[in-house]
Amino acid sequence: MTAILETDLPGIPKHQGKVRDVYDFGDRLLLVATDRISAFDWILPTGIPDKGRILTQLSLFWFELLGGPHHLLSTDPTILPLPVGTDLNQFAGRSMVVKKTNVIPIECVVRGYLSGSGWVDYQKTGLVSGVPLPAGLRESDRLPAPIFTPSTKAASGHDMPISFEEVISEIGEHTANAICSKSLDLYERASNFARERGLILADTKFEFGIFAPGENEEEIILIDEVLTPDSSRYWPADDYEPGRTQVSFDKQYVRNWLLQTDWDRNSPPPELPEEVVINTRQKYAEAYQLITGKVFH
Structure with a gap:
């Protein structure tokens, strides 16, 4: 291959x-x-x-x-x-x-579970992107309700979390409310479907753009990729156990391998060994099969 x-x-x-x-x-x-x-x-x-x-x-x-x-x-x-x-x-x-479209410069992250950078922020402040959460939550706990935790859309480098108030300041209240509502609705429907397939959709990222088909016509539409292992954190439901990091169908496997090397993250990264490449491909293919019910060919 x-x-x-x-x-x-x-x-x-x-x-x-x-x-x-x-x-x-x-x-x-x-x-x-x-x-x-x-x-x-x-x-x-x-x-x-x-x-x-x-x-x-x-x-x-x-x-x-x-x-x-x-x-x-x-x-x-x-x-x-x-x-x-x-x-x-x-x-x-x-x-x-x-x-x-005219891309809306906000990464629309929705979290249903406390994991990743959200868990790191919560441990420090009790907040995630300015959203207060109940005390005493554990890593990977399900949240009382999904939360909208937007971030900047960086052309290069790392996206930075921002509050909803900052989103309003950046793009206006009408557009901010629209992308928040759309994101939460999409997450809820996708999460329910994933559950039926034995998967937990812990969090995901959506992007939106403004499409103008004619003069004085504008519509906010979903763009980019959607609900893939690159933009979403999927966990096998039968292995879910709050209080620890979960097995996931994403590139965390690659990140974990890199963390075990002596790479300093400031110089060009090393080549991936064949075993890591094969196993990573298998994780993506397995996610495809679980979500769609079809074997990837």
């Missing part, structure tokens, strides 16, 4: 994120999920074969299940005016043609 770390469309404006290559066709974008994987704000030199395809297929599954409004138009890149001679193999199974 070969990992696709980069794609190429000569002459088309391209933005390269940590995982996605984004091509700008004017009113539409081509999002291509590569097999790159990042950790600790570094893109690792080793890719995970099929990771981009798995993420894309999961996003497609959730877009269909949750319904609109969202940015997905098609999975066929040939509806775009591609350059003559374009190698379509690089896009197979990992591409989405989407509406171009």
Whole structure:
């Protein structure tokens, strides 16, 4: 298996994120999920074969299940005016043609359980992104109700948690209330579905954009990927035990391996060994099967 770390469309404006290559066709974008994987704000030199395809297929599954409004138009890149001679193999199974929007610069994080950076913040202050929580909660405890804990949307580096008041200051009260409400609704529906599949959706991140189909027309729509192991923390329900870190279907396995090395996080990261690559791919494929009920091919 070969990992696709980069794609190429000569002459088309391209933005390269940590995982996605984004091509700008004017009113539409081509999002291509590569097999790159990042950790600790570094893109690792080793890719995970099929990771981009798995993420894309999961996003497609959730877009269909949750319904609109969202940015997905098609999975066929040939509806775009591609350059003559374009190698379509690089896009197979990992591409989405989407509406171009004005991206709302807020990461919409929803937490149903106390884990990760939320747990770290709670131990220090009793708060998560300014939201007060009951005393005495343990790591991985289910929260009394899901909470909206937004963060900045950093072009590079690490996203920083912000309060809801800061969100209002940044984008206005109407838009802030809309993305909060939409995020909590999406989380609740996705969490209920995941539970039926034997999974706990501990937390996740949504992104929204403003789509303007015509003059004086604006609509806030769901964009980017949705509810994948890269943007969400999934736990197997049958192994759930509050008071400890949970087994998860995400790249924490890679982070844990890196923490065991002598890498200082300030210099380029090391190559991943084959065993770590194989096991990581398996975790992504297993998450796909549990969520969709289908074996990934």
